[in-house]
């Protein structure tokens with residue numbers, strides 16, 4: 001069996017995620033600490049649209065996804081639904 005047959009297609013983007021190379025620490029900061037560094041990395045990440053879409057669809061509550069903090073995603077969800 002090829003390894004890629006067991007990775008769901010909609011998770012392919014994670015293999016190219018910039019944060020996978022930098023480590024998760026920036027993306028799940030302690031409450032109240034800065035998300036600026038995570039957002040800076042997201043800004044250079046080609047997978048950003050797929051990442052944000054995934055986070056919204058899966059209702060990811062914690063951390064920075066697709067360049068948005070959990071609070072910003074909540075606001076986005078409120079204004080688009």
Ligand code: SF4
Pocket residue numbers: 017018019020027038041042043045046047048049051052064065066067
């Ligand atoms: S947009 Fe940000 S959180 Fe999403 S995959 Fe890229 S670097 Fe990671």
